[in-house]
Amino acid sequence: MEDNFSLEVKHIPKELKFILEIIKKEDVKELQSYLKEWLKDIDWNLFLELTIHHRVYPLLLGKLKMIDQSLIPANVMKSITNLYKLNTLQMLHFSCEMEQVCKMFDxxxxxxxxxxxxxxxxxxxxxxxxxxxxxxxxxxxxxxxxxxxxxxxxxxxxxxxxxxxxxxxxxxxxxxxxxxxxxxxxxxxxxxxxxxxxxxxxxxxxxxxxxxxxxxxxxxxxxxGREDLFLFLVSHGARHGWSRLRWLIDIDKLVKQRIDWIKLARLLTKYQFNYVGGQALVLASQILSMSITKEMTTIIKGNHPKRLAQGAIFYLERMVNLHNEPVPDEIAKYHKRYLFLLMSNKQKVLFIMSFLYPYPEDAETLPLPKLLHFLYFPLRPFLWAWRKTMKHALLQGER
The missing domain is CATH 3.30.460.40 (Beta Polymerase; domain 2)
Structure with missing residues (x-):
């Protein structure tokens, strides 16, 4: 099915585009022929860093093993192979513990x-x-x-x-x-x-x-269930800016299963995740060449999903890790704006209203006995203003 979801991706590193092509190519001869065109100026250190950051080494190893090994530096193959082995052991370890936890809870x-x-x-x-x-x-x-x-x-x-x-x-x-x-x-x-x-x-x-x-x-x-899993994976991936390809590849794999698209569309609408679901499908179609079917168009409506998808390209242009504190100022500021744009109008209203609810910082600013914590509701604007004033004074004093 034709689409008009074309995204601007020219600033994504060549090494990441190279990784994507390896993942997408199914035919070994086509893959090997394609690789030769890319290998002239690949930064293999960056290639390896991106492979680890995006958690795609289990998918790459099988493809790389099928081609002429002289095309890939030995240290790169060794690193990816070792990572795959360690991951396999960890998944077996996790499977055992997962079963034990389920037994214990049951x-x-x-x-x-x-x-x-x-x-x-x-x-x-x-x-x-x-x-x-x-x-x-x-x-x-x-x-x-x-x-x-x-x-x-x-x-x-x-x-x-x-x-x-x-x-x-x-x-x-x-x-x-x-x-x-x-x-x-x-x-x-x-x-x-x-x-x-x-x-x-x-x-x-x-x-x-x-x-x-x-x-x-x-x-x-x-x-x-599949539709609930889609909702969870797209909301999780979007919240993290799709900063790891693994999350997007999950979506590509999931939509190839038997999803009830009418049921899913209703679910996304009910819980205000329409735009986020559309964003995921647009990204998967443009980054992973996933086919957009007629059923999927019930989720991709208007220009907002495409705008959100374009906004997520920022994270693929950089090796963003939102879990490592402190997050660089440029990324933190962008991410704050991006998260707000992800929200539906109803979600934005709820988010803004949530600022009226007391924060733990209010209790730290003015400790009160637990029985009097309800007073933080009327006091919150004053406590917030006090913290801002003190922070500004502190910054002025450091100059």
Whole structure:
């Protein structure tokens, strides 16, 4: 189907375009012939950096092994091979722990949905070793949070208490908490929402009702239905600016499955993710040459998805890692504007209104007994103004 989604991509590094072509080419002879045209001035160090940053080495290795090995520097092949082996071992390790966690939670009658990890490798790529993962992500009902916390602590996990909260704002401002097992060297992210708030999204009961069962373990492991998985993956990828190709490749793989596009369109509309879904499809069509079908056009409407897709090219032009603090000022400022543009009008209203709700910083500025925390609502404008004044005075004093 013809489209008019052409994006400006001339500033994407040649090495990243090279990686994309390797991933996209299916015919070995065509791939080898194509490679020779690119190899004249490839920066192999940058190629390797980008391969690692975008977490695509499991996909590249199989392709590179099929071509004339004299075309690829030996150290590059060795590095990618080692990374693939380490990832395979990690995915096997994660699969084992994922099954154990599911057993443990089931024993204590806690419903659990796996969000990413090995189940996505199997579901989207047909092999757990072909997708990378740095941790295990689980979704639970928020009413089970205390029980889950007690259970994980009892079984050797330590909670990362990085969330500051006042008046229970953690319930909607945040969406997950992290646990780490020092002996197993495994990090778990326990989600009670798919995305940070404010914003509407499916309830846990709705997601549970549409769940699927994974075949990679002997004990039942449940994960999201296809349409729910699409919603989760596009909202997650968009929130991170699609700064890693792996997230976009997930979308390319997912849309090749049997998705109910009418059902998906309704789901995206209900939870205000229309533009984000359209952005993902436009990006996948332009970056990965994914075919846009007639069914997909129900999600790609108007020019806004294309504008959002063009906005995400900023992250592919640079090696952006939003998880490494501090984020450079130029990127932080751009990302703040970009996130606001992702929102629908209703989401923008909710976001702006959320500033009226007290922040933990208010409690730090003026500590009050817990029984008086409700006073932070009328006091918030004054506390915010006080912090701004003090910050400005501090900056003036440093000059």
């Amino acid at each position: 024993k204590h009658q806690i419903r659990l949905l796996v969000l990413k990890g090995p189940v996505l490798g199997e579901d989207l790529y047909g092999d757990i070793s072909r997708r990378t993962s740095g941790d295990l992500d689980f979704l639970i009902s928020i009413k089970d949070m205390d029980k889950v916390n007690e259970l994980l602590l009892k079984n050797g996990y330590k909670k990362d208490d990085y969330i500051k909260t006042v008046l229970n704002d953690w319930r909607w401002r945040h969406h997950h908490v992290t646990y780490y097992h020092t002996q197993k060297k495994i990090k778990l992210e326990i989600h009670w929402r798919l995305n940070p708030g404010p914003g509407l999204e499916p309830t846990f009961n709705e997601l549970w009702a549409r769940r699927r069962i994974s075949s990679i373990t002997s004990f039942p492991v449940y994960y999201l």
